[in-house]
Amino acid sequence: MTPIRVAILTVSDRCSRGEAVDTSGPALAELAQRQLDAQIVACACLPDERDQLAGQLRRWALDGPKPDLILTTGGTGLAPRDVTPEATLDVIERRHNGLMELIRRRCYEKTPRAYLSRGEAGTLGRTLVINLPGSRRGATESLEALLDVLPHAIETLRGQVIDDGRGSLLTRPDVETHT
Amino acid sequence: MTPIRVAILTVSDRCSRGEAVDTSGPALAELAQRQLDAQIVACACLPDERDQLAGQLRRWALDGPKPDLILTTGGTGLAPRDVTPEATLDVIERRHNGLMELIRRRCYEKTPRAYLSRGEAGTLGRTLVINLPGSRRGATESLEALLDVLPHAIETLRGQVIDDGRGSLLTRPDVETHT
Amino acid sequence: MTPIRVAILTVSDRCSRGEAVDTSGPALAELAQRQLDAQIVACACLPDERDQLAGQLRRWALDGPKPDLILTTGGTGLAPRDVTPEATLDVIERRHNGLMELIRRRCYEKTPRAYLSRGEAGTLGRTLVINLPGSRRGATESLEALLDVLPHAIETLRGQVIDDGRGSLLTRPDVETHT
Numbered sequence: 001m002t003p004i005r006v007a008i009l010t011v012s013d014r015c016s017r018g019e020a021v022d023t024s025g026p027a028l029a030e031l032a033q034r035q036l037d038a039q040i041v042a043c044a045c046l047p048d049e050r051d052q053l054a055g056q057l058r059r060w061a062l063d064g065p066k067p068d069l070i071l072t073t074g075g076t077g078l079a080p081r082d083v084t085p086e087a088t089l090d091v092i093e094r095r096h097n098g099l100m101e102l103i104r105r106r107c108y109e110k111t112p113r114a115y116l117s118r119g120e121a122g123t124l125g126r127t128l129v130i131n132l133p134g135s136r137r138g139a140t141e142s143l144e145a146l147l148d149v150l151p152h153a154i155e156t157l158r159g160q161v162i163d164d165g166r167g168s169l170l171t172r173p174d175v176e177t178h179t
Numbered sequence: 180m181t182p183i184r185v186a187i188l189t190v191s192d193r194c195s196r197g198e199a200v201d202t203s204g205p206a207l208a209e210l211a212q213r214q215l216d217a218q219i220v221a222c223a224c225l226p227d228e229r230d231q232l233a234g235q236l237r238r239w240a241l242d243g244p245k246p247d248l249i250l251t252t253g254g255t256g257l258a259p260r261d262v263t264p265e266a267t268l269d270v271i272e273r274r275h276n277g278l279m280e281l282i283r284r285r286c287y288e289k290t291p292r293a294y295l296s297r298g299e300a301g302t303l304g305r306t307l308v309i310n311l312p313g314s315r316r317g318a319t320e321s322l323e324a325l326l327d328v329l330p331h332a333i334e335t336l337r338g339q340v341i342d343d344g345r346g347s348l349l350t351r352p353d354v355e356t357h358t
Numbered sequence: 359m360t361p362i363r364v365a366i367l368t369v370s371d372r373c374s375r376g377e378a379v380d381t382s383g384p385a386l387a388e389l390a391q392r393q394l395d396a397q398i399v400a401c402a403c404l405p406d407e408r409d410q411l412a413g414q415l416r417r418w419a420l421d422g423p424k425p426d427l428i429l430t431t432g433g434t435g436l437a438p439r440d441v442t443p444e445a446t447l448d449v450i451e452r453r454h455n456g457l458m459e460l461i462r463r464r465c466y467e468k469t470p471r472a473y474l475s476r477g478e479a480g481t482l483g484r485t486l487v488i489n490l491p492g493s494r495r496g497a498t499e500s501l502e503a504l505l506d507v508l509p510h511a512i513e514t515l516r517g518q519v520i521d522d523g524r525g526s527l528l529t530r531p532d533v534e535t536h537t
Contacts, residue, residue, distance in 0.1 A: 077514055078452075078454070078481065078486070078511055078514040078515040079514050079515070079517060079519075080484070080515070080517050082452075083452070085452065085453070086451075086452060093265075094257075094261075094262070094264065094265055094297065095264070095297065096257070096297050097276065097279065097297070097455065098279075098283055098293075098294040098295060098296055098297060099294065099295075100455065100456075101280060101283060101294060101459060102283075102291070102294035104456055104459060104460075105284075105287075105294075105463075108463075112460070112506055112507055113507055113510065114456075115456040115457065115459060115460035115463075115507065116456060116457075116507055116510065116511055116514075117456055118452065118453065118454050118455070118456060119456075123257065126259070128257070148291055149291055149292055149294065149295055152292065152295065153257050153295055156256055156257040156258050156295075157257040157258070157259070159258060159259050161258075272444075273436075273440075273441070273443065273444060273476065274443070274476065275436070275476050276455070276458065276476070277458075277462055277472075277473040277474060277475055277476060277477075278473065278474075280459060280462060280473060281462075281470070281473035284463075284466075284473075302436065305438070307436070327470055328470055328471055328473065328474055331471065331474065332436050332474055335435055335436040335437050335474075336436040336437070336438070338437060338438050340437075
């Protein structure tokens, strides 16, 4: 499998103004490189502005670098200006509730507040977009919760596996998948 | 309770072209008959085409045979042509996230990849539509995850139970439900 | 923290006609007062009519009393006239799937039928709207499932905490949150 190409979008009013240091974006990059052998192809930091966020997601996914995966960090909570999920819903073509359910399910053991994240996930073109929380710990624990299923998800999205779970008339897969 | 009337829609490019054998649809039919005493009132196999799928769901639910339940199998993953959830969202009038959450929750013990399914559920007219994965094993395990709650769900959708959980001024239900 | 201001909307055809007694609304009020030190600022009982429900939610959240929290009880199931989730989706600006997932996850131990609730949650202005089931037991158990996370959720929605999980350049939070 060729390396997973990842772009990371940090969403934070304060970081975008230089009033706070973005530690979540770099932590996600390091984790993706180490655990997924991922290649980081783009990084950006934007304020909590729905249109700007939607525009960035669209440009990356449709114009370039067309990453396999865009991870956002921040803006998923209930604070008045948190709109990352809305920006994501504005642009994705196919929703993916299961990935967010898996994050919340697994992070619950660390803290029930995992269920306060409003993060969404879905695909735009051949890119999977996943919203992660803004704190470094919340962001990395959420990504860790997906590490075992992400490679298969990306391979499927790339069209590299015929994942309809049906044996052909000629060959029969040994392992049936679950999607 | 009169038998649950079920229609099964197999979604697969390859099966629709005769390049693969649909084992998932028949397995679902057998399971529904055996475990739910269901009556299979329609079956079809279509390619992964959003408009065709939406049209089939609409015709079955609104024109006939107006089944209590439509089970789809296939097209719920991340493969580029997987659009069964989108076709379902195009036609349903009332979403039902809980049913998909229950499937993923219970199938997780078999494989965490259960959370890769993007399946949706909801109602159209008096029909409940539920998206199941394409593999025979994924489809049947997903349906098994709902067997204990489906009869009550169908009776409620039929309007055969007053499920507002409130005692009337005349009689008082012995068992309170949870919806 | 100033008291959480709560409005309760009972959704029931029969209660609205005086044919049944609403025990769920009062039970929610009592629970919110006792466990959350909440102040009940409005109560109403409406039939299962989508437009009426949407209008009531909008008036409370945008005109007054602009509560921190609106709890609805009833209309979340599969009965033909159950449309509380649809009325809620009509008006909320930001969805919150996690809260409903947490309710269903925790209430599952009481009954798997917790997953039959189609309840939604989300924000409208500075108000969080949460759909609870209609039965007294289902409604109160569902609210109990959120008691530990609600105060933080409300404080965040009020803008009283900077919950981006990022340390400023001047001060560093001792506890990182997960949103």
